Amino acid sequence: MADSHAETAHDHVKGEMEISAQNHMFELFIAMTKWSSLAVSAxxxxxxxxxxxxxxFIPAFISAAVVLAIGIFALRGKKAAEH
Known part of the structure; x- marks a missing residue:
């Protein structure tokens, strides 16, 4: 029996991705994770x-707004604090 994945196994080259692209992807993933976590918690x-x-509704909205404001203040990066 032939393995269907054996045909494409040679396509992968280890270490081919640029480190700057990998760093950018990691930073994007972390940013999306922390801001979406804040949105879900609010x-x-x-x-x-x-x-x-x-x-x-009004006390609930105020509570969610307070959580959101505290979260935005706490999750801002160093770049946002400098500007």
């Missing part, structure tokens, strides 16, 4: 305070 606070606690 959404969770909004939904929990609104529905589980039963405080209503």
């Amino acid at each position: 959404l969770l606070v909004l939904l929990v305070v609104w529905f589980a606690v039963g405080a209503g």
Whole structure:
């Protein structure tokens, strides 16, 4: 039985990617991860305070806005703080 992956096994060349491209991809992944985590946490606070606690929409929105503001302040990078 022939392995279908054996035909394309020779296409991969180890270490071919430029280090700057790899660094850029890693930084992009980390940035997307931290900002999407903040968005999910603010959404969770909004939904929990609104529905589980039963405080209503306005207190839930204020709580989510506070979490979002603190998160933005805490997650800013050094570049954003210098400008």
